[in-house]
Amino acid sequence: MKKGIIKALSFILMTTIILGGMASLPVKAEPSNYKFDFGAGSVEKGYIGVSASDKYNEKTRYGFNTPENMRNVAASGTGAASDAVQFVTYGTKSTNTFNVDLPNGLYEVKVTLGNTARAIIAAEGVYQIINMTGNSATDSFQIPITDGQLNILVTEGKVGTAFTLSALEINKLSHHPVTNRTIYIGGDSTVCNYYPLSGSVQAGWGQLLPQFVDTDAFQVRNMASGGQIARGFRNDGQLEALLKYIKPGDYFILQLGINDTNPKNNTTEAEFKEIMRDMVKQVKAKGATVVLSTPQGRATDFNSEGVHTSVNRWYRHSILALAQEENVPLVDLNVLSSAYFTSIGREATLALYMKGDTLHPNRAGATELARIVAEDLKKQGLNGFVEEKKEV
Template identity: 70%
Template sequence: MVAILRVLRRLRARTIGKVLAATLLGASTGACLADPAAYGHRPYHFDFGNGSVEPGHLGVRAEDAYTPDKHYGFNTPENMANVAASGTGVGGDAVRFLQFGTKSTNTFNVDLKPGLYEVSVTLGNTTRASVAAEGVFQVMNMTGNNAKDAFEIPVTDGQLNLLVTEGKAGAAFTLSALDIRMVSPKPELGPTIWVGGDSTVANYYPLATSVQGGWGQMLPDYVSPDAFKVRNIATGGQIARGFRDGGQLETIVKYGKSGDLFLLEMGINDTNPKNATTEVEFKEIMRDMVRQVAATGATPVLVTPQGRATDFNAEGVHSSVNRWYRHATLALAEEEHVPFVDLNVLASAYFTQIGPEATLALYMSGDTLHPNRAGAAELARLVAADLERQQLLPAR
């Protein structure tokens, strides 16, 4: 009996040792998962670069290739580089993507069970970079060192393929950390409001504290999360043709479905002579996008841009109805029988109510076109209220 107890103690000690070793291995650079059979169910926390690995994270160097037994790694590590980063913790180092593009095979691959996942991204040092996965954009134009954002994505083929890619020509496309957790075993996005537009709509970073804001960035504050998630695909300087042909519309077409909304606001940059887009051309490009999105089952909603802070007449009335190809957008909504949010007129009514001085305070200093965070919040409020009026959003 004594001999049997000694054997059992030895077996327990060996088992504990193996579990401890596996746990330590799972937190070390280039390690495989402690329990490969559980891949895709446990949360993943990746720390990229060749510096020290933060506790609770899997370290990934640029040279770490994907292998089936490890369940993660770079598809073409020869196109990656370890680089420094100016942050702390996981933000203290990063990897740089030397080849990029939404269709590039130079991806970081993670084996995942089919399901819906939340992916949280922390960049390294970069001026502007976007995140792509599954061959389409997921997050647009993250700016500033160690910028953070998150998105949900359905995985149906057993693997997530992600990379950091173009936000601005010549920028460094870097990745410091990645966190992945399963939201649902069903690989389907819930009801989503997709937002397309320009710099008056886009996200600015850090998302929670940026001085400048876009109304698409602030819209989630006016939408019940139980009703819709908001995905803002807008980018600064964008024109209708660029949004359609540059890959942003592709994201909505890939994931859009019945019950979704697609809010599309263009015109400010299209009217700039350097972009060589006539009002007739603008209208037909917008029509094409409306029809492509409608074919997915989602509901396109056309939105007009607000005017400049200085669009007041001598009587103190704000009006900008002749700006930004507004008339073409209004006509298109009527022709295609799609909902229309005339933010141009709604914003003017609000600006007239509060007056020129208070209106100017809602824009960036020395800038009469781009709203600051407070101004973007007011515009988002107006958009949401009109969507509620049209019963496209449930009342909060």
């Protein structure tokens, strides 16, 4: 009888040890970092090669959702940018996406385009990067993953051009699927990004604003685009993307009006003001801080006394009134930039604009405008801005 009990106890003990050992065996986890090289050419060292025909499957954890709508194409870059895939069907809500399984968390995604005139990056059904231009253009964005998968595609920035992707790098930043504090920017061609980001001749002040931001505290997401009007920013996807992610502690700096005043856009000043008001209210409802900015004038807005002034341009008075009515901070860049232009004179002001163009700043001009914006916001008590220009 005792022998039977001893055998039974021994069996239970052995089973417990075996099961305990199995429980401690490492489980194959989903990767949190990837480097993909797209196209049919050779694969760059350290990258995973992905052809247009590679369909997503649970074993590899990545692939195209509808590879029949993808195409391998050549590209004129080097390394991973020497070939690409083209998205034959596209759109922010398109299911023709490249899918990657990822543990939930916050990620940085770096995108390199192939040969593309102008393209938009969309993920999770909304815009992420607006109007990347030029072959092998590169940019990155933060994105929270909450459903275990990234769904990304390249979509239309300019009608009739190809939308291609050469490389993708994905790196996990945090286990928490919440973006870092963010300064979102809305605007037009005087505000938007130009590529390559680090060396473009033309630039918008939103592109250069990170030089005057404490990037340990904030990231900057420039959602501005050339030719934009208030109705377009609200209705065509940019505000939608912003509202998906913006949160308390974030800022939204909004500068529009230049193109709204153009008769072809059929926007009266009263309509402009109410569309802007609607955007202000929607963002404020998310708990974020809205900042309105007036656009700077033209390089040639000097009077006979050598004073730069453009106070009646670009629906400025309605922007000032709206800021007061909705109790939001205002950067009167129109007046602030005029004071700076007056101080440096006509010729030095012209040197801050694109050659033969009195409206669009060059890189030096965009830097000065970004400095003025940051300095004014710092004076108004908004944190996250620095006085000295820094490299980013």
